[in-house]
Amino acid sequence: METSIHRYLENIDFALDHNRNQYHSTAVLDRLSSLDLPANSRIVALTEKDLFIPILTHVYGEAELGGVSCIVSSSRLKDDLPAIERDKLLGNRIIKEILHELGHTFHLLHCRDKSCLMHYCRSIRDVDRKVMGMCRYCSILLEDQLKRG
Amino acid sequence: MPKTKILIVDDELIMRESLGGWLERDGYEVHKAASGEEALELIRNIRFDVLLVDIKMNGMSGIDLLKEVKSSDPDAAVVMITAYGSISSSIEAMKLGAQDYLLKPFDPNELGVLIEKILESRAKTLENLYLRDQYRERTRFESMIGQSPRMQEIFNLIEDISPIDSTVLITGETGTGKGLAAKAIHTQSPRCEGPFMGINCGAIPEHLMESELFGYQKGAFTDAKENKKGKLELANGGTLFLDEIGEISMRMQIDLLRVLEDRVFYRVGGTQPIESDFRIIAATNMDIETAIKKGQFREDLYYRLNVISFKMPPLRERKEDIPLLAKQFLFRFSQEMNREVNRIDRDTMDEMMLYEWPGNIRELENAVERAVVVCKSDSIIPGDLPIFSPELREQPLSGTLMEVEKEHIRKTLDSNDWNISRSAKALGIDRSTLYSKIKKYGLSGNG
Structure with missing residues (x-):
């Protein structure tokens, strides 16, 4: 898989909700999906801003189910970092959440296996508990989706 | 098992969309309504497992919707969503039977835990109904008869394929005797001394399916007090019959495929691989090829199962077997009920031959059983089979809509031997709706 880094959006201020002082993740996804992207590509946005969807207090990230774009926020992933190996742990959390959101763009749903990347994390502890990989079911379902193109 | 259905009722599009998207990623089937009136329209046709209702809406309020829902279905699980400052309405909603309320915006954790709690209690009810279903399945008729050319073909085919150890897929409408054909293949196979383990994939709640098939180790989950062998293990040396295979979840399809490929599996919570030697016979009344196109059934599993396949003919295509079957029943x-009813008169038989029997052999079996109960002489007359009596057939329906619905559901359940999946299909509703109506009308298999 080819990966590249682009600066498509200068900022996400257009998604700021002044009352909540948070950024509406769906609005960012809409903007990303309107970009002219190469076929079969996915786009992952990474931000330090705190994200929300209207009904929930916060989200770590959001993705278009079976779509092309997803976004992850590092804002709450910085919670409860230990004194040692902070950067490594934060990096792992961010990668896990990016892979989780990317999984959604390939139609994967939340998984009940707590160690699977597609498990929905309700707390930062849940994120740390996940391993850097998908369970057998999700791996097979992802392979199916990749075969379908 | 079908997906859990959730209905979101909110007049704000953005709330419906954001909550809906979030729940869809959790694997739920989400429906949305922009008003109480629209919600009631949806509820008429679909039974939802959970309703998430905004209290403050234009037109019909969330509280009014809650009252309406509860009056027609007291078991409906309704969670009220409310903005800060409307706590008093939420308390009123709880008094009216709402399951709980959420203050928006809510923490994702709160909603997840709440939905899981509701589904857990619902699963317990399903489990009880499943156990009853299983009991009735065991008491079904055991013979397989037919003199028609169609059945002779089937008998020859069964004789040919029985000695081969290949997987068999039996298709055909509900009530055509697919289970009996599977049993016949087992009985004539070299595995006949071994067990014949049947499992109805459509009747088992998803959370039970895994432990039912694979068994579990003590301590694998709260109720696993001791080790339990699953059907795969119990079928060692014999045949495993997977009825209604089209109903299994994608996850179970992955597991089954692996078992078919490796012949090795693990008990739930177990680490030791278990080997079991069995032949698989699967059956379905579903059009699996269409399900594959829709992404609901794995193509690789289908090809693994479909090594040898045949279709059981519907009763309307082998009407010459009706007299033989009816007499057998x-x-x-009459033996079982200790009643001296020993013949079916000619008019009754004529009616039987004219009827199309949409429920196939099972419907015929139930019709004869009922006739033996109500028959007043030693011979069954058309009047003993009310569904064939022209007078009764043309009689307008009487009673309230609810009474008519109750009676229709009861008849359908009876004619499908109280198999919930088949009855739900015949009624054109989903299984959870049927469970809810059974509970609502207090119906039971014992009359």
Whole structure:
């Protein structure tokens, strides 16, 4: 898989909700999906801003189910970092959440296996508990989706 | 098992969309309504497992919707969503039977835990109904008869394929005797000394399916007090019959495929691989090829199962077997009920031959059973089979809509031997709706 880094959006201020002082993740996804992207590509946005969807207090990230774009926020992933190996742990959390959101763009749903990347994390502890990989079911379902193109 | 259905009722599009998207990623089937009136329209046709209702809406309020829902379905699980400052309305909603309320915006954790709690209690009810279903399945008729050319073909085919150890897929409408054909293959196979383990994939709640098939180790989950062998293990040396295979979840399809490929599996919570030697016979009344196109059934599993396949003919295509079957049932039921009913008169038989029998052999079996009960002489007359009586057939329906619905559901359940999946299909509703109506009308398999 080819990966590249682009600066498509200068900022996400257009998604700021002044009352909540948070950024509406769906609005960012809409903007990303309107970009002219190469076929079969996915786009992952990474931000330090705190994200929300209207009904929930916060989200770590959001993705278009079976779509092309997803976004992850590092804002709450910085919670409860230990004194040692902070950067490594934060990096792992961010990668896990990016892979989780990317999984959604390939139609994967939340998984009940707590160690699977597609498990929905309700707390930062849940994120740390996940391993850097998908369970057998999700791996097979992802392979199916990749075969379908 | 079908997906859990959730209905979101909110007049704000953005709330419906954001909550809906979030729940869809959790694997739920989400429906949305922009008003109480629209919600009631949806509820008429679909039974939802959970309703998430905004209290403050234009037109019909969330509280009014809650009252309406509860009056027609007291077991409906309704969670009220409310903005800060409307706590008093939420308390009123709880008094009216709402399951709980959420203050928006809510923490994702709160909603997840709440939905899981509701589904857990619902699963317990399903489990009880499943156990009853299983009991009735064991008491079904055991013979397989037919003189028609169609059935002779089937008998020859069964004789040919029985000695081969290949997987068999039996298709055909509900009530055509797919289970009996599977049993016949087992009985004539070299595995006949071994067990014949049947499992109805459509009747088992998803959370039970895994432990039912694979068994579990002590301590694998709260109720696993001791080790339990699953059907795969119990079928060692014999045949495993997977009825209604089209109903299994994608996850179970992955597991089954692996078992078919490796012949090795693990108990739930177990680490030791278990080997079991069995032949698989699967059956379905579903059009699996269409399900594959829709992404609901794995193509690789289908090809693994479909090594040898044949279709059981519907009763309307082998009407010449009706007299033989009817007499067989008459003999059995009159013996069982200790009643001296020993013949079916000519008019009754004519009616039987004219009827199309959409429920196939099972419907015929139930009709004869009922006739033996109500028959006032030694011979069954058309009046003993009310569904064939022209007078009764043309009689307008009487009673309230609810009474008519109750009676129709009861008849359908009876004619499908109280198999929930088949009855739900015949009624054109989903299984959870049927469970809810059974509970609502207090119906039971014992009359």
